[in-house]
Amino acid sequence: MDHVPENSPSPSPPRPWTAPRLGPDDSLLKDLTPPQREAVLHGEGPVLVLAAAGSGKTRVITRRIAHLLGQGVKPWQILALTFTNKAAGEMRERIGHLLEHSASGAGPVRGLTVTTFHALCARLLRKYAEAAGLKPDFTIYDSDDQSKLCKKVIEGLQLSTANFPPRSVLSAISRAKNELMDAESFAARATDFSSKNVARVYKAYAAALRNANAVDFDDLLLLTARTLERNAQVRGECQARWRYLLVDEYQDTNRAQFLIAQMIAGDGSAPKSGLPGAGDEDDAAGAAAPPKTARGKGPNICVVGDPDQAIYGWRGADISNILDFEEGYPGCRVITLGENFRSTAPILEAADTLIRHNKRRKHKDLFTSRKGGEKPEATLTSNEKAEARVVADWLKSRHEAGAAWRDMAIFYRTNSLSRVMEESLRAFNVPYTIARGTAFYDREEVRNALGYLRVVANPADGVSLSRIINTPARGISKTTQEALEALAQRDEMPMMEACRGAGQIADLNARAVVAVAKFVSQIDAWTGGGTFMGADISGSLADLVDRVIRESGLRAMYVAQASASKSETDAERVDNLDELVSSARQFEQEYDATADAANDPLAADGLVDTPPLLALLRAYLESIALVADADSVDPTQGSVTLMTLHAAKGLEFDSVAIIGMEEGLLPHSRAISMPVAGDAELEEERRLCFVGITRAMKRLLMTSAKYRTIRGIPERTIPSRFLGEIPDNAMVVSDQSESFAEDYDAPAGGWGNDASRNVGSRAAPRPSSGFGGSNANAGQAPPWGASSSSSPARGPSSEFPVGSKVRHPQFGVGIVESISGGASPRAVIRFKDIGSKTMVLEYARLVRVQP
DNA sequence: GTTGCCAAGTTTTTT
DNA sequence: ACTTGGCAAC
Numbered sequence: 001m002d003h004v005p006e007n008s009p010s011p012s013p014p015r016p017w018t019a020p021r022l023g024p025d026d027s028l029l030k031d032l033t034p035p036q037r038e039a040v041l042h043g044e045g046p047v048l049v050l051a052a053a054g055s056g057k058t059r060v061i062t063r064r065i066a067h068l069l070g071q072g073v074k075p076w077q078i079l080a081l082t083f084t085n086k087a088a089g090e091m092r093e094r095i096g097h098l099l100e101h102s103a104s105g106a107g108p109v110r111g112l113t114v115t116t117f118h119a120l121c122a123r124l125l126r127k128y129a130e131a132a133g134l135k136p137d138f139t140i141y142d143s144d145d146q147s148k149l150c151k152k153v154i155e156g157l158q159l160s161t162a163n164f165p166p167r168s169v170l171s172a173i174s175r176a177k178n179e180l181m182d183a184e185s186f187a188a189r190a191t192d193f194s195s196k197n198v199a200r201v202y203k204a205y206a207a208a209l210r211n212a213n214a215v216d217f218d219d220l221l222l223l224t225a226r227t228l229e230r231n232a233q234v235r236g237e238c239q240a241r242w243r244y245l246l247v248d249e250y251q252d253t254n255r256a257q258f259l260i261a262q263m264i265a266g267d268g269s270a271p272k273s274g275l276p277g278a279g280d281e282d283d284a285a286g287a288a289a290p291p292k293t294a295r296g297k298g299p300n301i302c303v304v305g306d307p308d309q310a311i312y313g314w315r316g317a318d319i320s321n322i323l324d325f326e327e328g329y330p331g332c333r334v335i336t337l338g339e340n341f342r343s344t345a346p347i348l349e350a351a352d353t354l355i356r357h358n359k360r361r362k363h364k365d366l367f368t369s370r371k372g373g374e375k376p377e378a379t380l381t382s383n384e385k386a387e388a389r390v391v392a393d394w395l396k397s398r399h400e401a402g403a404a405w406r407d408m409a410i411f412y413r414t415n416s417l418s419r420v421m422e423e424s425l426r427a428f429n430v431p432y433t434i435a436r437g438t439a440f441y442d443r444e445e446v447r448n449a450l451g452y453l454r455v456v457a458n459p460a461d462g463v464s465l466s467r468i469i470n471t472p473a474r475g476i477s478k479t480t481q482e483a484l485e486a487l488a489q490r491d492e493m494p495m496m497e498a499c500r501g502a503g504q505i506a507d508l509n510a511r512a513v514v515a516v517a518k519f520v521s522q523i524d525a526w527t528g529g530g531t532f533m534g535a536d537i538s539g540s541l542a543d544l545v546d547r548v549i550r551e552s553g554l555r556a557m558y559v560a561q562a563s564a565s566k567s568e569t570d571a572e573r574v575d576n577l578d579e580l581v582s583s584a585r586q587f588e589q590e591y592d593a594t595a596d597a598a599n600d601p602l603a604a605d606g607l608v609d610t611p612p613l614l615a616l617l618r619a620y621l622e623s624i625a626l627v628a629d630a631d632s633v634d635p636t637q638g639s640v641t642l643m644t645l646h647a648a649k650g651l652e653f654d655s656v657a658i659i660g661m662e663e664g665l666l667p668h669s670r671a672i673s674m675p676v677a678g679d680a681e682l683e684e685e686r687r688l689c690f691v692g693i694t695r696a697m698k699r700l701l702m703t704s705a706k707y708r709t710i711r712g713i714p715e716r717t718i719p720s721r722f723l724g725e726i727p728d729n730a731m732v733v734s735d736q737s738e739s740f741a742e743d744y745d746a747p748a749g750g751w752g753n754d755a756s757r758n759v760g761s762r763a764a765p766r767p768s769s770g771f772g773g774s775n776a777n778a779g780q781a782p783p784w785g786a787s788s789s790s791s792p793a794r795g796p797s798s799e800f801p802v803g804s805k806v807r808h809p810q811f812g813v814g815i816v817e818s819i820s821g822g823a824s825p826r827a828v829i830r831f832k833d834i835g836s837k838t839m840v841l842e843y844a845r846l847v848r849v850q851p
Numbered sequence: 852g853t854t855g856c857c858a859a860g861t862t863t864t865t866t
Numbered sequence: 867a868c869t870t871g872g873c874a875a876c
Contacts, residue, residue: 081864084865085864115865116866118866119866143865143866165860217865217866218866311864312864312865314863314864315864315865315866413863413864414863414864415862415863415864416862416863473852473853473854475852476852478852479855480852511852625866627866628865628866629865630865640862644863644864644865646864646865647864647865665863668863668864669863670863670864671863688864711861711867711868712868807854
């Protein structure tokens with residue numbers, strides 16, 4: 001399928017400028033296809049680049065930036081926005097490389113802004129804190145902090161957390177924030193009892209955040225968008241500074257991000273002297289003018305994306321931002337990059353046939369001029385362990401064939417699938433790393449340490465304060481804390497202030513008052529009484545972190561735990577705390593190297609007088625708050641990478657295995673169970689699968705397990721409809737499950753002709769034997785199951801009548817004493833040695849012992 | 852005030 | 867199965 005690249009649709013319009021004959025630009029244009037070149041050279045005015053998977057998108061963006069710089073555009077006039085730190089870092093690096101190699105003497109790329117939406121917003125909000133209604137030293141709350149705060153708020157409103165689970169209330173609030181709806185407008189739309197209460201929570205939650213001097217992730221975007229919208233001066237300053245805006249992965253922008261980009265781009269007129277015409281370039285700093293082109297072509301906004309790779313709809317991303325871009329920017333140039341330089345033809349063909357099943361889509365031809373290549377493989381295994389073995393084995397054989405570990409990856413829909421895979425890789429001695437950037441900072445001990453640091457940086461941070469005020473135990477009990485909270489609430493002051501005034505609380509005993517006072521003076525010692533100066537303050541972040549971990553007693557607490565329990569994990573906790581100190585030290589060093597706050601026109605005004613140590617601490621905490629899983633992917637490591645399909649976006653690997661290609665997992669059950677308009681969610685799942693497939697350069701393996709153990713119970717599965725949508729002759733299909741399942745009525749012949757076809761054709765009601773049906777397999781022993789005389793315990797409670805003999809994998813044989821019904825039936829079972837225990841039948845893995 | 856045990860929710864994807 | 871939060875005993 002080697003098509004000839006079509007000519008660019010526009011009948012060769014006169015180039016906006018004559019092609020530069022500078023040496024550097026020749027190297028920038030080398031190896032580019034005509035459409036790529038067009039995108040790189042596009043002058044002023046809006047441009048939409050529809051970049052198919054593997055079409056050299058990053059290359060186009062980086063070369064375009066390098067080209068702009070080569071044309072005399074000042075680095076600080078360019079703003080490039082991405083979704084992950086990793087993408088931003090990579091882009092920065094590649095631009096640096098390009099400039100190094102071009103002899104243009106472009107110099108360092110100081111002031112060039114290449115960052116994520118969230119990091120940009122954090123920065124803008126610190127600089128324009130006042131306009132945004134914030135204090136510049138705000139803390140960024142992650143979802144855990146959000147939950148805690150939200151829960152407190154719900155309780156404060158006398159609502160039950162059973163009827164209003166913080167998680168789901170938060171997701172409603174998040175959705176509202178993504179739509180730029182504040183608490184008032186949300187309340188205005190609320191009609192029913194439930195949403196009216198959610199509106200109340202929203203309002204109180206927003207107030208609580210401000211009171212804690214904190215923002216959540218959504219606030220970063222929402223408040224920035226609102227500030228830009230309402231404050232002409234802020235908007236003007238941003239527009240004056242950034243004259244060229246580039247947005248990567250534009251298909252994944254939500255409404256807030258769309259507006260932020262739109263407002264920074266402005267309408268294309270120069271902010272202060274908007275005179276159109278040649279030579280009009282003005283800029284506030286009086287620097288040299290960028291290349292001459294007629295003004296009035298509209299804003300210099302360049303967005304790059306691919307509607308077929310839109311996978312964040314669930315997070316409020318609005319695909320119409322990219323689909324309707326042309327309407328929002330009339331006269332914008334549209335450039336389509338369709339040629340794929342990444343994958344072999346057979347892999348590309350599989351991807352293409354799959355994505356063609358999406359109805360709501362702008363079709364783009366995917367093509368490559370490369371010939372040959374192996375067909376993708378699709379393998380059915382008997383269970384997830386066999387699947388993991390097959391994958392490990394496959395990777396090994398690839399390695400033996402000469403591929404480096406770092407060029408291989410395993411993708412899955414949900415994080416929970418990684419565990420079995422890990423075990424297998426360990427057993428096979430395959431080096432691997434899991435892309436889970438946040439894992440380290442999510443550990444209890446690290447969160448506790450960070451809790452202290454956050455209180456040090458922002459004493460108003462109530463969530464962090466309540467986490468650490470009595471960890472380790474220092475005699476500040478729950479009742480004491482409640483008394484402090486009541487005081488804080490009454491006098492509308494932050495918790496930390498209330499702590500200082502503990503002595504005034506009448507019904508607090510002397511011991512508690514002393515304990516609180518001691519705690520307060522401890523914090524003061526670290527902050528130098530808020531000055532972050534003085535003889536006791538070293539000025540080093542790592543030293544501060546180390547001090548806090550030791551002097552708080554945290555480290556001692558975990559050391560004691562470790563020696564008491566002798567458990568591996570407790571010893572690890574101490575190591576992790578030490579690791580945190582190293583991470584701070586590393587940050588400190590890198591920060592010193594890159595900090596250009598002094599040169600940065602955007603340096604936060606509100607923080608000019610911030611002591612350096614405090615500034616460093618805040619930057620450190622912010623960098624932690626904004627890490628993503630995908631950020632930790634480090635290709636220099638010689639190991640196989642494991643990650644979710646979402647995290648895989650934007651990456652490429654020589655060999656890719658996608659595991660868990662099953663109904664309910666790859667089209668995730670959440671996307672199938674509630675069919676929304678036009679199967680939108682199902683189509684997003686298909687795009688997710690498409691993203692996974694198109695990451696593979698040379699080899700692709702997709703696996704499906706007949707049985708998968710979910711939360712401890714083996715479930716029969718159905719191969720993913722997506723496998724059925726790729727013709728069998730386009731893949732190498734193999735069924736490796738037979739050997740394990742002789743005694744099982746396996747549907748022979750894989751997915752080409754059976755269940756998946758029926759299921760896949762339409763989102764019709766699936767047969768009750770489908771994925772997730774807990775009784776689907778009642779009475780049938782899974783091939784690897786327990787002894788032949790038993791069946792897995794997952795049916796109704798009638799399987800275990802009172803008096804029957806059962807076997808528990810851990811406790812041995814016992815007698816059922818009583819059964820309780822309900823949603824999750826439980827049984828009281830008396831075991832021989834242990835005595836009676838209550839267990840949930842569904843999970844207990846009980847096996848009936850025949851009388 | 853602290854420690855230990857039980858009950859409940861949990862697992863879709865992320866800045 | 868596994869973690870987390872609330873309650874009861876020490």
